[in-house]
Amino acid sequence: MRIKSWVSVLAMWMMVSLLYGQEVSVVPMPQSIKSLNSSFYFGNHITIQESDFDNGQISHYLQQEIHDRFGIYTKIVAAEGDVVFVYDEGFSSESYSLKIDENIQINGDDAGLFYGIQTLLQLMADAEEGSTKFQLPTLEIEDSPAFQWRGIMLDESRHFFGKEVVLELLRWMAFYKLNVFHWHLTDSPGWRIEIKKYPYLTLIGGIGDDHHPHQKAQFYTQEEIKEIVAYAQNLHIEVVPEIDMPGHATSVNKAYPVFSGGGSERFPEFTLHPIKDTVATFLTDVLKEVDALFPSQKIHIGGDEVHFGNHAWKTDSLVVDWMKANHTSSLVDVEHYFLNRMADSVSGLNNTLLGWDEVVNAGLPIDNTIIYWWRHDRLDALTNALDAGYPVVLCPRIPLYLDFDQDESHRFGRKWGGRFADLKTIYHFPEDTLYADTHSDQILGLQGNIWTERIANRHRLMYMTFPRIAAVAEAGWAKSDNKDFNLFFHRLEHHMPWYEEGEIYFYDVFDPESTPEPVMIEGR
Numbered sequence: 001m002r003i004k005s006w007v008s009v010l011a012m013w014m015m016v017s018l019l020y021g022q023e024v025s026v027v028p029m030p031q032s033i034k035s036l037n038s039s040f041y042f043g044n045h046i047t048i049q050e051s052d053f054d055n056g057q058i059s060h061y062l063q064q065e066i067h068d069r070f071g072i073y074t075k076i077v078a079a080e081g082d083v084v085f086v087y088d089e090g091f092s093s094e095s096y097s098l099k100i101d102e103n104i105q106i107n108g109d110d111a112g113l114f115y116g117i118q119t120l121l122q123l124m125a126d127a128e129e130g131s132t133k134f135q136l137p138t139l140e141i142e143d144s145p146a147f148q149w150r151g152i153m154l155d156e157s158r159h160f161f162g163k164e165v166v167l168e169l170l171r172w173m174a175f176y177k178l179n180v181f182h183w184h185l186t187d188s189p190g191w192r193i194e195i196k197k198y199p200y201l202t203l204i205g206g207i208g209d210d211h212h213p214h215q216k217a218q219f220y221t222q223e224e225i226k227e228i229v230a231y232a233q234n235l236h237i238e239v240v241p242e243i244d245m246p247g248h249a250t251s252v253n254k255a256y257p258v259f260s261g262g263g264s265e266r267f268p269e270f271t272l273h274p275i276k277d278t279v280a281t282f283l284t285d286v287l288k289e290v291d292a293l294f295p296s297q298k299i300h301i302g303g304d305e306v307h308f309g310n311h312a313w314k315t316d317s318l319v320v321d322w323m324k325a326n327h328t329s330s331l332v333d334v335e336h337y338f339l340n341r342m343a344d345s346v347s348g349l350n351n352t353l354l355g356w357d358e359v360v361n362a363g364l365p366i367d368n369t370i371i372y373w374w375r376h377d378r379l380d381a382l383t384n385a386l387d388a389g390y391p392v393v394l395c396p397r398i399p400l401y402l403d404f405d406q407d408e409s410h411r412f413g414r415k416w417g418g419r420f421a422d423l424k425t426i427y428h429f430p431e432d433t434l435y436a437d438t439h440s441d442q443i444l445g446l447q448g449n450i451w452t453e454r455i456a457n458r459h460r461l462m463y464m465t466f467p468r469i470a471a472v473a474e475a476g477w478a479k480s481d482n483k484d485f486n487l488f489f490h491r492l493e494h495h496m497p498w499y500e501e502g503e504i505y506f507y508d509v510f511d512p513e514s515t516p517e518p519v520m521i522e523g524r
C-alpha cells in the first residue's frame with residue numbers, strides 16, 4: 001500500500017473512532033468529518049427554519065422525513081430555526097456542508113442540500129439506537145461525490161414489480177445518494193410502457209414474463225410513469241428509460257408481427273427489421289412518446305446482443321438488397337445502419353442516445369452518445385469507447401450485475417467462471433479497472449444493474465439488492481483515497497436494523513445463516 005493510502009486510512013480511523021462514542025455510520029462515507037467533541041440534542045422542540053429560496057420545499061421535506069421515519073413532529077419557523085438551510089451557489093453540484101454545533105446548518109445547491117439531509121437522517125437513525133434518543137455528535141462535514149453518475153438499473157421486462165416497489169427502491173436510492181434510475185422497460189419477455197399510438201405493445205406485448213408466459217398484461221400507464229418520474233425528481237433522481245432495439249424485441253413482434261426482423265432457433269422473433277422504413281417510423285413514434293414522459297432528455301436504445309437472433313436477416317430480401325447495394329457481407333454493418341438511423345431520431349428529439357457497449361463501433365456521434373460498458377470480459381469495448389472519446393458509464397457484469405450471487409454458497413443467482421459479485425468486490429470498484437485513471441474525465445460514473453431473469457418477486461429483489469446497494473453507493477460517491485472496506489463494513493452493520501424496520505428481506509453479511517437465500521419462484 002502506498003504511504004499516502006496509509007496516512008489517509010489512519011486519518012479515517014482517527015476520524016471515525018473519535019466519533020465512535022456517538023456512532024457515525026453514514027454511507028456513503030463523507031469526504032471529511034471533523035468532530036467538535038460535543039453533543040446536540042434533537043427532539044420534539046426542534047424547529048426547522050423555512051427555506052426562503054425554494055418556497056420552503058426543502059424544509060418541508062425534512063419535516064416530513066423526520067415525521068415519517070421517527071414519528072417526531074418538528075415545527076417550521078420563519079427565523080432562528082434550529083435547522084437552517086443556506087442555498088449556496090458557490091458549492092459545486094451535489095456537494096454540501098453539514099455543521100452540527102449550536103444549531104444544524106446545511107449549505108449547498110439544490111441537490112447538495114438534499115444530500116445534507118440524507119446524511120442528517122442517517123446520523124439521527126444512528127443516534128436513535130443510543131441510550132439517549134437523538135443525541136447527535138457535534139461535527140462538521142464537507143462532502144461531494146466522486147462520480148456524477150451513480151445509478152441503479154431495474155429490469156421490469158423479465159419480471160414486473162410495479163409502482164410501489166419502484167417507489168420504495170427510489171427512496172432507498174436517495175437515502176444512499178444514488179441519482180440515476182435506469183429503467184429497463186422493454187425486452188423479449190414483456191413490453192412495460194404504455195404507448196398510446198400502438199396500444200398492442202402493452203395489451204399483447206405486456207402479456208407474460210420469464211416464468212409465466214400467459215401472465216396477464218403487466219405494464220405502466222403513462223400516468224403512472226409521470227407519477228414515478230415526478231417522485232424521482234423530488235428525490236434528485238434522474239430516470240433514464242430504455243427501449244431495447246433492434247434485438248430483445250420479441251414482445252414487440254408478438255404485438256406487431258409486421259415489424260419483425262425474425263430471430264433464431266433459440267431466440268425466435270428476436271429482432272426488429274433493420275431496414276424497413278415502416279419500422280424506423282414506428283420506433284421514432286414510440287421514442288416521441290417516451291421523450292415526452294422523461295425529462296432526462298436521454299434515451300437508452302439498448303443495441304446489445306443482436307447476434308443472438310439476427311439469423312433471419314441473412315435471407316431477408318430487403319436486407320440482402322441493402323447489403324449488395326452497400327457492398328458488404330457483414331450483418332454488423334446492417335446493425336450499424338439501423339443504429340445510426342435511430343441515433344438521428346434520438347438527436348431529432350433533442351435527446352442523448354445511450355447504448356450498451358456493442359454500439360461502440362457504429363460510428364454514433366461522440367458528442368451525443370453515452371456508452372455503457374457491461375461486458376467485463378471485453379475490456380476492449382471499454383478502451384475502444386474511451387479512445388474514441390465517448391463518455392462512459394461503468395457497469396461490468398462482475399461486479400456490478402446484481403443478479404450475480406453475493407456468496408459462493410448461493411445457488412439461484414449467476415456466476416461466471418466461478419466468479420460472482422460479493423460486497424467487497426463491488427466496494428473496491430472501479431479502482432482496479434484499467435483505464436479508469438487515464439480517461440477519468442470521460443468516466444461519468446457507475447451503476448448496479450438488477451437483471452431479473454432470476455428475480456421473480458420483491459422478496460428476492462430486496463435480498464439481491466441489500467446490502468449491495470450500499471457498496472454501489474459508496475463506490476460511486478467516495479473518492480478512492482477515502483475508501484476502506486473494513487471501515488465501511490463496520491458502518492454498514494448499523495444499517496441492518498434500518499433494513500429490518502423497512503421490512504426489507506436482506507442478505508445479512510454479518511450473520512449469513514440467519515438469512516437463507518430465497519428461491520427464484522415459490523414452489524419450484
Ligand code: ACM
Pocket residue numbers: 304305356374
Ligand atoms: C446486457 O446485459 N445484455 C446488457
